[in-house]
Amino acid sequence: MGNTRGDAANFTSLINDVERKLFDHLPDETWFYPGHGKDSTLGAERPSLPEWRARGW
Numbered sequence: 001m002g003n004t005r006g007d008a009a010n011f012t013s014l015i016n017d018v019e020r021k022l023f024d025h026l027p028d029e030t031w032f033y034p035g036h037g038k039d040s041t042l043g044a045e046r047p048s049l050p051e052w053r054a055r056g057w
Contacts, residue, residue: 011057
């Protein structure tokens with residue numbers, strides 16, 4: 001999702017925006033192409049949201 005430089009408030013803002021603006025509005029079939037790592041779909045990554053949030057900044 002991006003580097004928040006260890007700032008908890010920045011991480012919370014970023015993950016909230018990603019969930020609200022992408023995962024809450026786009027279908028699971030939506031592909032994304034990151035600047036690094038493998039291409040994927042929102043559906044494949046959706047189960048990881050709780051892990052990302054728990055891992056935090």
